[in-house]
Amino acid sequence: MNALSTRRAGAVIAALAAGSLALTGCSSGGGTGKDKSQTDKDAAGQAKVVPLGTSDQSKGPAAPVAGAQTGGTITVYQRDSFNHLDPAQMYVSDMRQLAKLIFRGLTTYKQDDKGNQTLVGDLATDAGQMSDGGKTWKYTLKDGIKFEDGKPITSKDIRHTIERQYASFITEGPTYVQQWLSGAGTTYRKALPDGPYKGDHLPKSVLDTPDDKTIVFHFKDPQTQLPYALAEAGYSAVPDSDKDTKDKYDVAPVCAGPYKIADFKSGKSMQLVRNTNWDPKTDPVRQQYPDGFSISFNHQYSDYTKRLMADQGGDKTAIGFSNLVEPSLTRQVLTDASASKRLVQGYAVYVWQMNMNMDRIKDKRIRDAITYAMPNAQIVRINGGSYGGENAGGLFSPTVAGYEKGYDPYGKLKKPNGDPEKAKQLLKEAGKTGMKLVYAYANTEIRQQEAVAIADALGKAGFNVQKKEVDAASWYQQMGKVDNGFDIYMTGWGQDWADASTVIPPSYDGRTIQDGSSNYSHVRDQHISDEIDKIKQMTDAKKQTEAWQQLHHYIVEKVDPASPIYYTKVLQLYGSKIGGIRYNIEAGYLDVNTLFVKK
Amino acid sequence: MLPFLLRRTFGAIITLVLLSAFTFFIFFSVGDPATLACGKNCTADNIALIHQNLGLDQPVPVQYWHFLVGIFAGRDFTLGHCSAPCFGYSFATKQDVWSTMIDRLPTTASLAIGGAVAFLVIGLGAGLLAAWKRGTLLDKTVTGASMVLSSVQIYILGPIVLGIFVYSGIMAAPKYVNLTSNPASWFMGLLIPWLVMSTIFTAQYTRMARSTMIEQLQEEHVRTAKAKGMPARYVFLRYAWRGSLIPIVTILGIDLSSLFGGAMITEYTFQLAGLGRLAIDSVKTLDLPMVMGVLIFSAALILVFNIIVDATYAFIDPRVRLS
Numbered sequence: 001m002n003a004l005s006t007r008r009a010g011a012v013i014a015a016l017a018a019g020s021l022a023l024t025g026c027s028s029g030g031g032t033g034k035d036k037s038q039t040d041k042d043a044a045g046q047a048k049v050v051p052l053g054t055s056d057q058s059k060g061p062a063a064p065v066a067g068a069q070t071g072g073t074i075t076v077y078q079r080d081s082f083n084h085l086d087p088a089q090m091y092v093s094d095m096r097q098l099a100k101l102i103f104r105g106l107t108t109y110k111q112d113d114k115g116n117q118t119l120v121g122d123l124a125t126d127a128g129q130m131s132d133g134g135k136t137w138k139y140t141l142k143d144g145i146k147f148e149d150g151k152p153i154t155s156k157d158i159r160h161t162i163e164r165q166y167a168s169f170i171t172e173g174p175t176y177v178q179q180w181l182s183g184a185g186t187t188y189r190k191a192l193p194d195g196p197y198k199g200d201h202l203p204k205s206v207l208d209t210p211d212d213k214t215i216v217f218h219f220k221d222p223q224t225q226l227p228y229a230l231a232e233a234g235y236s237a238v239p240d241s242d243k244d245t246k247d248k249y250d251v252a253p254v255c256a257g258p259y260k261i262a263d264f265k266s267g268k269s270m271q272l273v274r275n276t277n278w279d280p281k282t283d284p285v286r287q288q289y290p291d292g293f294s295i296s297f298n299h300q301y302s303d304y305t306k307r308l309m310a311d312q313g314g315d316k317t318a319i320g321f322s323n324l325v326e327p328s329l330t331r332q333v334l335t336d337a338s339a340s341k342r343l344v345q346g347y348a349v350y351v352w353q354m355n356m357n358m359d360r361i362k363d364k365r366i367r368d369a370i371t372y373a374m375p376n377a378q379i380v381r382i383n384g385g386s387y388g389g390e391n392a393g394g395l396f397s398p399t400v401a402g403y404e405k406g407y408d409p410y411g412k413l414k415k416p417n418g419d420p421e422k423a424k425q426l427l428k429e430a431g432k433t434g435m436k437l438v439y440a441y442a443n444t445e446i447r448q449q450e451a452v453a454i455a456d457a458l459g460k461a462g463f464n465v466q467k468k469e470v471d472a473a474s475w476y477q478q479m480g481k482v483d484n485g486f487d488i489y490m491t492g493w494g495q496d497w498a499d500a501s502t503v504i505p506p507s508y509d510g511r512t513i514q515d516g517s518s519n520y521s522h523v524r525d526q527h528i529s530d531e532i533d534k535i536k537q538m539t540d541a542k543k544q545t546e547a548w549q550q551l552h553h554y555i556v557e558k559v560d561p562a563s564p565i566y567y568t569k570v571l572q573l574y575g576s577k578i579g580g581i582r583y584n585i586e587a588g589y590l591d592v593n594t595l596f597v598k599k
Numbered sequence: 600m601l602p603f604l605l606r607r608t609f610g611a612i613i614t615l616v617l618l619s620a621f622t623f624f625i626f627f628s629v630g631d632p633a634t635l636a637c638g639k640n641c642t643a644d645n646i647a648l649i650h651q652n653l654g655l656d657q658p659v660p661v662q663y664w665h666f667l668v669g670i671f672a673g674r675d676f677t678l679g680h681c682s683a684p685c686f687g688y689s690f691a692t693k694q695d696v697w698s699t700m701i702d703r704l705p706t707t708a709s710l711a712i713g714g715a716v717a718f719l720v721i722g723l724g725a726g727l728l729a730a731w732k733r734g735t736l737l738d739k740t741v742t743g744a745s746m747v748l749s750s751v752q753i754y755i756l757g758p759i760v761l762g763i764f765v766y767s768g769i770m771a772a773p774k775y776v777n778l779t780s781n782p783a784s785w786f787m788g789l790l791i792p793w794l795v796m797s798t799i800f801t802a803q804y805t806r807m808a809r810s811t812m813i814e815q816l817q818e819e820h821v822r823t824a825k826a827k828g829m830p831a832r833y834v835f836l837r838y839a840w841r842g843s844l845i846p847i848v849t850i851l852g853i854d855l856s857s858l859f860g861g862a863m864i865t866e867y868t869f870q871l872a873g874l875g876r877l878a879i880d881s882v883k884t885l886d887l888p889m890v891m892g893v894l895i896f897s898a899a900l901i902l903v904f905n906i907i908v909d910a911t912y913a914f915i916d917p918r919v920r921l922s
Binding site: 168 | 631634641644645648652678691692703762765766768772867872880
């Protein structure tokens with residue numbers, strides 16, 4: 001799951017700051033007028049529960065990339081610098097891309113050439129051995145796995161990796177495992193207030209390391225999602241040695257992936273070089289074709305797009321980890337004979353929705369009126385058209401298991417620019433024609449453009465819209481306040497992995513409501529909370545997905561806390577001398593682990 | 600001279616303290632930096648924890664006092680000891696503020712010095728020429744061009760120049776390379792930013808040089824020199840030019856100090872990581888230590904340049920005496 005201030009959320013915030021989040025284009029072939037944007041058919045592979053792989057699938061080395069050559073340095077243009085190098089603090093997309101090159105965790109995603117994903121063991125020999133109905137998980141470490149300093153990675157390092165997440169200086173990373181082990185919210189910190197740094201450890205009944213190779217997690221409740229959570233960059237291995245310098249580790253981490261950091265100047269540049277202590281035989285997904293990566297920051301999307309379109313000199317070997325084609329240049333890129341052949345695209349994980357503050361709008365007829373009135377197609381157009389997003393009928397992204405193509409209870413696909421007559425009628429029935437509606441939006445160019453279209457559509461439906469512009473940098477914090485003072489506001493949400501457990505509980509469980517909560521609509525519905533508890537106890541993935549799907553229907557149709565607006569897509573460019581390009585479904589960007597430099 | 604320097608230095612320190620106090624106290628009305636480092640669990644508990652980690656849980660006057668003490672005597676942080684002059688560690692990146700500023704300074708200094716050389720040579724040269732040939736076609740051309748160029752902003756001209764020379768492949772993209780490691784790359788990497796940045800300045804200095812020279816040429820001592828039969832070129836350069844320098848040096852002092860403090864728009868347009876870029880990023884991320892560091896650093900530069908400019912007057916014009 002994740003919202004705003006999480007990894008995906010971070011990207012959403014970044015997109016907000018940039019003014020947009022649009023994108024998408026053609027993964028191959030030229031584009032000269034014909035719409036080759038992705039459709040939900042392309043996303044079908046993404047909207048599946050990723051199966052857990054076997055120990056054989058977890059073995060290295062990774063399958064070689066066709067035509068791959070070794071050597072050369074890949075130039076990377078990034079807009080924003082990396083704020084964190086401590087993996088435990090990494091949750092936003094650009095840093096997750098970096099993590100794929102320099103860190104390793106117990107599990108990871110393996111993707112084949114057809115886009116099928118499997119969750120496999122990374123440092124572990126497999127994706128995990130579950131017992132006790134999902135309450136116990138056992139991991140065994142591979143042989144030959146080492147940190148960049150040559151020190152073998154042992155179970156003590158993994159225990160340390162988990163326990164240091166309890167320390168007070170870790171505030172930005174994922175919290176799934178800590179909460180499952182030691183308590184919801186931030187109460188888990190009480191189990192180990194200083195982390196492992198004063199010699200205290202979690203009891204063996206919670207986290208056990210019977211030998212150097214084995215780690216056993218003991219949970220109070222079934223946690224069938226553990227292998228997926230452990231694939232998060234935030235749970236990458238950190239050595240249990242004096243090299244873990246607590247909060248200073250954020251500027252000098254120890255790497256275990258195929259590359260290590262040779263130099264980092266925050267806000268300027270980073271150089272990655274080969275990690276000679278990385279053994280490809282232990283790694284089922286990563287390659288080490290280029291000699292290194294030369295990353296520079298401060299490249300706005302327009303600069304990145306123009307440079308890679310021009311494809312001159314050093315830009316022939318350039319990419320962006322998470323930089324996207326500037327939406328206003330999409331058409332130019334698609335009609336450029338050279339650039340249109342150098343695109344990678346895919347569905348991103350975000351669903352943009354218009355949240356309705358249920359503390360202030362209690363009558364469902366009014367919420368339905370707002371949903372009917374929303375001009376989805378206009379908003380998609382503002383965000384780059386079909387290459388930037390897709391009109392949404394529900395609150396599940398095409399990338400989450402349980403997404404249903406064509407699900408459209410409010411007729412948003414049939415009437416993409418809204419149904420003002422229906423909205424007007426509902427408002428009249430509620431006796432609220434002319435109702436004042438306080439609409440907050442972020443002060444970015446895209447959100448300002450959207451605000452004009454949205455206010456106009458709501459006005460036609462009979463609302464008296466009061467627009468309030470809010471600072472983009474603190475947008476989610478302001479919307480996250482219980483008493484935020486607004487009626488409606490747009491937020492973006494993307495799953496952490498393709499399971500609805502990372503979408504519904506954080507967004508629609510009334511028990512999470514407090515300042516800072518991501519239940520932005522303030523949904524308080526006992527049925528939803530009960531169902532969440534019931535579904536979490538299930539161990540059959542298929543039944544679980546079906547149950548989430550039914551709950552999704554209930555939320556959209558019976559509660560309607562947020563109007564679905566659009567699903568987002570990604571479009572990136574790469575230089576003509578870059579090989580091994582493919583879209584990484586899990587990352588939501590190009591795959592950094594298969595790249596090579598063509599000679 | 601010494602009393603003058605001491606008096607001005609004392610005044611500069613007072614100015615810096617007042618400026619830093621004002622900025623420090625109003626910073627907290629802008630936003631809470633903890634909200635940007637809060638992650639997914641942005642609950643009240645987590646915010647409180649981050650406040651504690653960043654030292655924001657203490658009263659603002661206490662925080663400011665610690666900040667001042669750090670500058671003169673150094674401070675201890677959980678990240679380690681920070682020697683004087685200590686501006687602390689970045690909230691956003693945990694990097695040492697002083698080291699970060701020192702790292703960014705060469706880019707900004709290169710940009711400022713190179714740009715200044717360009718606009719002084721071209722601007723003053725064109726201005727003097729226009730004054731020398733006053734009323735001719737050359738004068739009118741130079742005056743007209745400077746009028747046009749002074750209205751072209753960097754953020755408009757920059758992308759156009761990039762489009763013509765860089766994205767077309769004629770020239771490599773601007774970048775900063777250390778002068779000592781590769782002087783040729785340093786020069787070529789900054790050539791476009793220098794020329795674009797100096798365009799507006801060149802136009803301004805052309806107009807200023809022309810008008811002050813014309814003014815000086817009408818001064819009595821210049822007319823007297825001419826009447827005494829001195830060669831026109833000698834009078835122009837020895838008498839008029841020297842007198843016209845005072846307003847130019849004054850403006851140059853202000854411009855240079857601003858440029859050293861960070862040419863924000865130029866750095867942003869050409870993706871150069873200097874002090875200006877650092878200032879923008881710090882404000883965007885509510886990075887108090889970095890904001891304070893850049894602000895004080897830039898303000899100190901402005902004050903130092905002003906003192907130098909004032910002291911320079913005496914050398915340029917013997918009629919001026921510092922007291």
